[in-house]
Amino acid sequence: xxxxxxxxxxxxxxxxxxxxxxxxxxxxxxxxxxxxxxxxxxxxxxxxxxxxxxxxxxxxxxxxxxxxxxxxxxxxxxxxxxxxxxxxxxxxxxxxxxxxxxxxxxxxxxxxxxxxxxxxxxxxxxxxxxxxxxxxxxxxxxxxxxxxxxxxxxxxxxxxxxxxxxxxxxxxxxxxxxxxxxxxxxxxxxxxxxxxxxxxxxxxxxxxxxxxxxxxxxxxxxxxxxxxxxxxxxxxxxxxxxxxxxxxxxxxxxxxxxxxxxxxxxxxxxxxxxxxxxxxxxxxxxxxxxxxxxxxxxxxxxxxxxxxxxxxxxxxxxxxxxxxxxxxxxxxxxxxxxxxxxxxx
Amino acid sequence: xxxxxxxxxxxxxxxxxxxxxxxxxxxxxxxxxxxxxxxxxxxxxxxxxxxxxxxxxxxxxxxxxxxxxxxxxxxxxxxxxxxxxxxxxxxxxxxxxxxxxxxxxxxxxxxxxxxxxxxxxx
Numbered sequence: 001x002x003x004x005x006x007x008x009x010x011x012x013x014x015x016x017x018x019x020x021x022x023x024x025x026x027x028x029x030x031x032x033x034x035x036x037x038x039x040x041x042x043x044x045x046x047x048x049x050x051x052x053x054x055x056x057x058x059x060x061x062x063x064x065x066x067x068x069x070x071x072x073x074x075x076x077x078x079x080x081x082x083x084x085x086x087x088x089x090x091x092x093x094x095x096x097x098x099x100x101x102x103x104x105x106x107x108x109x110x111x112x113x114x115x116x117x118x119x120x121x122x123x124x125x126x127x128x129x130x131x132x133x134x135x136x137x138x139x140x141x142x143x144x145x146x147x148x149x150x151x152x153x154x155x156x157x158x159x160x161x162x163x164x165x166x167x168x169x170x171x172x173x174x175x176x177x178x179x180x181x182x183x184x185x186x187x188x189x190x191x192x193x194x195x196x197x198x199x200x201x202x203x204x205x206x207x208x209x210x211x212x213x214x215x216x217x218x219x220x221x222x223x224x225x226x227x228x229x230x231x232x233x234x235x236x237x238x239x240x241x242x243x244x245x246x247x248x249x250x251x252x253x254x255x256x257x258x259x260x261x262x263x264x265x266x267x268x269x270x271x272x273x274x275x276x277x278x279x280x281x282x283x284x285x286x287x288x289x290x291x292x293x294x295x296x297x298x299x300x301x302x303x304x305x306x307x308x309x310x311x312x313x314x315x316x317x318x319x320x321x322x323x324x325x326x327x328x329x330x331x332x333x334x335x336x337x338x339x340x341x342x343x344x345x
Numbered sequence: 346x347x348x349x350x351x352x353x354x355x356x357x358x359x360x361x362x363x364x365x366x367x368x369x370x371x372x373x374x375x376x377x378x379x380x381x382x383x384x385x386x387x388x389x390x391x392x393x394x395x396x397x398x399x400x401x402x403x404x405x406x407x408x409x410x411x412x413x414x415x416x417x418x419x420x421x422x423x424x425x426x427x428x429x430x431x432x433x434x435x436x437x438x439x440x441x442x443x444x445x446x447x448x449x450x451x452x453x454x455x456x457x458x459x460x461x462x463x464x465x466x467x
Contacts, residue, residue: 011352015359023363069371073384074396085364092360096353116352123423124353145386149397157405160412167419171426178430234387238371243364314466317408321464325415325455332422333448339430340441 014115018095026249027057033249033302040306067238072144075235079142084236084243087135091250094128097121098257099183101267101286105279113267113287114183121182122170125258129166129213133159135247136215136232143235151231154221154313161320162212162219168328169206172199172335173262186266194265201331203263205324210255212320214248217305221313256297257290264293407463418451 031046031053038045046053071080101113118124133156140152173195177185189195196203212219223231230236233244260266267286277285311319386393425444432440458464 008351008355011355015352015356019359019363065367065370066375067371068376068378070379070383072386074386081368085361085368088364088367089357089360092363093353093357096356115356116349118349118353143386144397145388145393146397146399147387149399149401153401153405157408160416161408164412164415164419167416171419171422174423174426175429178427180427229387229389238375239367240371243367246367317466318464321411321455322459326452329448329452333445336429336441336444340437343430343433344437 010109010111011115014111015096018100018115019092022092022095022250022253023246025253026246027061029249029253029298029302030060030245031057032299033305036299036302037306040303061242064242065239069240070235070237072235074144076142076144079138080235081240083135083139083142084240084247085135086138087132087247088243088250090128090132090135091247091254094125094251094254095257097124097182098254098261099186099266100290101283104283112183113283117181117183120180121185122174122180126163126167126170129163132213132247132251133163139236139244140232143232145235147229147234148232151223151228151234154228155215155232158215158219158221158316158320159213161317162209162324165205165320165324165328166209166213168325168332169199169202169209170262171332172202172328175332175335175339182261182266186261186268189265189268191268191270194263194268196263199263199331199335201327202335205328205331206263207259208324210259211301211304212316214251214255214301216248216252216301218308218311219316220310221316252301253294253298256294256301259297260290260293264297266290266293404466411458411463414454415451418447421447 034056035045035053037043046056049055049059071077096116097114097118099112099114099117103110103112105111136159137152137156140148140150140155143149173185174180176195176198177188179185185195215221215223223233228234233241236244267290269285269289272282272285386397388394422444425440429437429440429444
């Protein structure tokens with residue numbers, strides 16, 4: 001097994017590029033959310049720093065970095081610092097398997113527009129989603145505050161409940177594609193054969209589960225500010241506090257990318273191959289298609305947040321266990337029956 | 346095959362570095378003026394009563410136990426789902442029937458939980 005150093009250099013460049021785009025994307029998703037919410041609620045929103053308030057996210061980050069870092073005296077100091085690191089680390093690692101485009105030819109070298117082309121892509125996503133629960137649960141427990149504990153418990157119960165229907169919805173995708181590789185799943189969605197058309201119920205259950213996993217309204221019970229102050233991040237301040245928000249918005253962007261990849265055809269632009277464009281422009285168009293689809297899903301997340309009110313906790317749990325879980329199980333059974341009828345001979 | 350995972354190791358290292366830099370930054374450059382009030386856990390401005398390491402509702406454990414059962418179901422179904430399309434004829438029918446028996450057994454478990462009011466929050 002020889003290690004190809006040029007390949008590793010290319011990988012490092014790809015990772016740094018994607019992380020910089022992701023972190024900038026997080027900053028501007030926060031800005032967009034504030035502007036869109038202001039528009040929906042008939043307010044103005046941030047508009048003072050820079051043209052139309054565009055420098056606001058940078059100023060916010062600088063302010064948060066310079067704030068005092070407070071750790072409550074009864075807290076478990078190590079886990080208190082570890083929890084935001086887990087949340088952010090998980091959010092930043094999930095992008096590794098998402099294909100942003102097909103192959104691009106740069107300097108006579110064929111480069112795959114995906115950081116890690118592993119054959120267990122879907123499982124990797126599920127594994128990291130499960131790890132995300134630890135960050136929130138540990139932050140709730142280690143703060144030694146009652147609000148944090150309740151927020152952390154609620155969050156962990158909610159996230160594991162919806163993880164089930166997320167896993168079962170993904171099974172439908174795996175079933176009709178016969179692979180875990182995300183790049184193959186995207187390649188199978190040529191033309192209008194998007195998985196959203198082949199798996200409509202699976203798409204809805206996955207979308208709802210994605211909202212619940214990212215703790216966004218209508219599933220933001222863990223940080224229901226009217227009852228739990230700040231939920232699991234009540235006792236956090238300065239950059240550790242900001243890291244939870246960074247993780248939340250990074251998760252929103254990553255979920256949007258995953259939804260695009262799995263259900264909305266990824267970088268596939270219907271019938272683009274038939275136009276006969278040069279490969280370079282085609283690659284750029286594919287990346288742009290992917291980005292535009294992902295941005296639409298992010299805007300959808302924001303739109304839902306400012307439109308739908310929060311669930312009550314018992315409603316949340318009964319939705320998860322009594323509707324989402326049976327619905328995604330049924331989707332799996334129906335999908336397997338259809339696959340059997342089409343392929344059995 | 347194993348070389349496919351090198352990028353994942355690299356991205357995890359980079360994510361860890363980013364997280365540690367962010368966490369250390371404000372402790373290094375931020376002000377540090379602690380006092381007793383600032384360091385006590387927030388409890389609506391009152392003196393904290395007792396500790397947060399208390400008993401909590403058994404419902405959360407019930408959710409965790411049900412989660413483990415169904416999560417393992419999903420884990421068992423993944424190898425079936427990924428190879429189902431590549432089977433043919435008799436083998437496909439056999440795989441289908443076996444998986445359906447498995448899913449029905451767990452669906453019965455879910456109905457039992459539902460009837461026993463395990464999934465009910467009050």
